[in-house]
Amino acid sequence: MAEHVEVLLSEEEVDRRIREIGEQISRDYAGKKVHLVCVLKGASFFMCELAKRITVPVSLDFMSVSSYGGDTKSSGVVKIVKDLDEPLTDRHVIVVEDIVDSGRTLSYLLEMLRSRGAADVKLCTLLDKPDRRVVDVRVDYTGFQIPDAFVVGYGLDYDQKYRNLPYIGVVNFDSPAQ
Numbered sequence: 001m002a003e004h005v006e007v008l009l010s011e012e013e014v015d016r017r018i019r020e021i022g023e024q025i026s027r028d029y030a031g032k033k034v035h036l037v038c039v040l041k042g043a044s045f046f047m048c049e050l051a052k053r054i055t056v057p058v059s060l061d062f063m064s065v066s067s068y069g070g071d072t073k074s075s076g077v078v079k080i081v082k083d084l085d086e087p088l089t090d091r092h093v094i095v096v097e098d099i100v101d102s103g104r105t106l107s108y109l110l111e112m113l114r115s116r117g118a119a120d121v122k123l124c125t126l127l128d129k130p131d132r133r134v135v136d137v138r139v140d141y142t143g144f145q146i147p148d149a150f151v152v153g154y155g156l157d158y159d160q161k162y163r164n165l166p167y168i169g170v171v172n173f174d175s176p177a178q
C-alpha cells in the first residue's frame, strides 16, 4: 500500500517547543541533576534536542521496549528488549518518550522504573494523543497534544520508515486507484 506524509508540525514549531520544555525543566530542577531515560528508538531525536536545552547537569540512559512492529495498532504487549545500563537509585529521573497513545507502554514502564529506588520519576513526551488513551498515565511535560492520526518523523516511524524527517507528519494511506 502506498502512503504519503503531510506536515503537521514544522521543524521550527518542534524546535521552538523543545526549547521551551528544556527551559521549564531547567527551572523545575534548579540545583539538581536530571537523569534522562530515552525510550528507543522513537524518542532518540527528541531526547538529544531536549538534553541540549537543559542547563542543569544531565546524564542519559537508554532502554528499548517492544511496541508496534509493522502495524499501526498497539498490541498491548510490552517487553523489555534492552534494559538500562545504570541503576536509578536516588536519581531525578525523566522518562523521555516520543508519543503517548493508548498509554499501555508507559504505564507499564513507569511502574517498573518507579520500583527501582529513584528519588522521583517524571514523564516527558513530545506528542500526546489523549483521545486514544486506554490506560491512565500522568504526563508531566508534553510537547504537543495531537488528534488521533498516525504520525511520523522526528524519530517516529511507520514500519521503520520516516524517522529521519525533521518535522512531524501525518501518514495518509492512499487507496488503490479505482
Ligand code: IMP
Binding pocket: 042, 067, 068, 074, 097, 098, 099, 100, 101, 102, 103, 104, 105, 106, 149, 150, 151, 152, 156, 157, 158
Ligand atoms: P502506547 O503504548 O499505545 O501508548 O504506544 C506508545 C508507542 O506506540 C510509542 O512509543 C510509539 O512507538 C508507538 N506509536 C503510537 N502512536 C504512534 C504514531 O502515531 N506514530 C508512530 N508510532 C506510534
Ligand code: MG
Binding pocket: 042, 067, 068, 156, 157
Ligand atoms: Mg515505534
